[in-house]
Amino acid sequence: MAVQGIDYEKCVDCGKCYDICPDDVFGMFCGKVYVRDPMGCQSCALCAMVCPSGACHINVVRPKPLPAGRRV
Amino acid sequence: MRFDHVVEGDMLVVGSGLAGGLAAIRGLDAGKKVIVATKGKLCWSGASAVVGGAATAIPFPEDDKAVWMKAIVEVSDYTADQEWVRDYIENGYAQMEKISEITRRHGLEGFPRDASGGYWRFSNPKYPVKTQLCSPYEILEAFEKELRQRGAVCCERVMITHLLTEEGQVKGAFGFSYRTGESWLFCVPVVVMAAGGCTFKVDTYDNCGEPFAMAYEAGAKMMAFDRGGALVRPRNAMRAGVLDNVPLAGLPQWLGARFVNAEGTELSELMTPEELNSGRLGVDAAITREVAAGRGPIYEDCTCLSPESKKLLFRLKKANCRRVQVEYGLDPMEEKIPMRREQTEQTYVPDVCNRMGGIDIDIHGESNIRGLFVAGDASAPKACAQHPFPGVEIGWAMFSGGRIGGYAVQACDRYGASDVKLCRKLAEPAVFELIQALNAHGPVTPDELKEKVMETLIPYNVNHCDEEAMKACIAKLEKVAEEMLPELGVRDFHELREYVEAKSMLWVALMIVQSEIRRKESRVGVHRRDYPMMDNVNWLKWIGFVKKDGRPEFFTEDIATPYFDVPKTITLQTRPRV
Known part of the structure; x- marks a missing residue:
């Protein structure tokens, strides 16, 4: 999955990632961000760009399915 | 209402x-x-x-x-x-x-403007025009x-x-x-x-x-x-390139950034002429070979850029640069970034x-x-x-x-x-349509439908397809529609968004193949095994469709050529498709 997760030790609850994400990958609960739809992420890295504390972790490896159901 | x-x-x-x-x-x-x-x-x-x-x-x-x-x-x-x-x-x-x-x-x-105050433009090696x-x-x-x-x-x-x-x-x-x-x-x-x-x-x-x-x-x-x-691209690559980090293809490459192997040799010196001509695929093939030969890891190297270029690159690729800082703890402009081993093992997918x-x-x-x-x-x-x-x-x-x-x-x-x-x-009808979707509680998620559509379309909508393959693709897509649409479940409004997206993707996929099957020649995205020639005599046409009686009605329209004369020839396509 592209969004690996939030580092809560660094997260300052500013909600900027939730605010900017084009794909609605993040959700909010009690003022805290969580990853609601990691597969929807397209690695644009805007969340990492706006995060003031480096708490958003994104992987650019895209383990998407192969055509016609082939898997490696 | x-x-x-x-x-x-x-x-x-x-x-x-x-x-x-x-x-x-x-x-x-x-x-x-x-x-x-x-x-x-x-x-x-x-x-x-x-x-x-x-x-x-x-x-x-x-x-x-x-x-x-x-x-x-x-x-x-x-x-x-x-x-x-x-x-x-x-x-x-x-x-x-x-x-x-x-x-x-x-x-x-x-x-951005260059030192002389004009817009920063580059000559493109492949085309006679400039990009800025x-x-x-x-x-x-x-x-x-x-x-x-x-x-x-x-x-x-x-x-x-x-x-x-x-x-x-x-x-x-x-x-x-x-x-x-x-x-x-x-x-x-x-x-x-x-x-x-x-x-x-x-x-x-x-x-x-x-x-x-x-x-x-x-x-x-x-x-x-x-x-x-x-396009054929490595499966495990970031969109828009072979690369892991600051995608070097394109802008950084123009500015002078490079790939180097563990010995410090620049990758472009090790690439064959075919690889040099194959864009990102060629770069990726060279990386894979170097790693297999034990000269890995391959580094992305922007350290050799001038201070102005570094500043510019950071500005234009801010999100990616920031990501590198977070994930690697490295400054992408001052340190070489090692590509991860697993990302050089690529499967190529259309x-x-x-x-x-x-x-x-x-x-x-x-x-x-x-x-x-x-x-x-x-x-x-x-x-x-x-x-x-x-x-x-x-x-x-x-x-x-x-x-x-x-x-x-x-x-x-x-x-x-x-x-x-x-x-x-x-x-009113729009509201009822969405209500109906929200009432669906099947086991299939919209994401799964999107994946299925891609799995079905992608192998067919590539070069060298023919009428038989396209017909098989249409049949498969129709089967996906028949089997998966009634099984969809929409659990919240986020999924309602995905439901609308998935349904339109499925429809677009069908329309692509149905349009392509009508083009009995090869042109732009269509390269047909059964009609390999680009036929400017009979097929200088657009293919379109419009909804009529609930179904798409296809038509062709001649392309006018008021400013540039098109040679009236029947030839093989001149440009590579991938």
């Missing part, structure tokens, strides 16, 4: 990327009440948010117009609309200046500030699902907020559709062709779905990109539905953007946004206000 929000205005812009943003600003300039509805955050959504390159190909006044015309028409295998190409060549620069001015107003720089740098993040930031400060009605996180029309005339649009579930009814005489195209990529899930599906349902003429192209087809427009940007204007990737980019050289798609988005936004403003006066009562009535 009760709607949470009913908004009246002169002009609704759907989408707020480079095209939609500029169209909306044109509306504000003319003193119109402009509403912007966007699926993501204002100005940071869709394709613009992931703009991979930072290059745009806009003709400058001092350029040779004939060279540009030839380049664009030839690169499109003669399918470009020459009237639009001429307009792009003559008026593209003015739109770029307009964007420059907007960014300057907010203390930003949309198009642009800074998408700064443009988007300026657009956002401009729209908010000047009082546009900004509806963020709102997905438009239906166009409301009566007797071939736009009356409004309907949508919902996928975070809150609130319904939005827009009563407007003019809609500028700038919500992107449909992309079938193994890694992009956001541009799903909803503008196409809703315009088709409203009766719009669709065009050139057969121009979808196929990847389909269909930003080529779309809603047909006339020379004023209006579709056959009065009041429906289309800009950016959503328009059948008659001017350029199929298999473009780098930057034409971004150039078209900016140019068409400004130009067509201007035409839409004029139409506001022509068509007068829309009636709220009528809009309420027209929106």
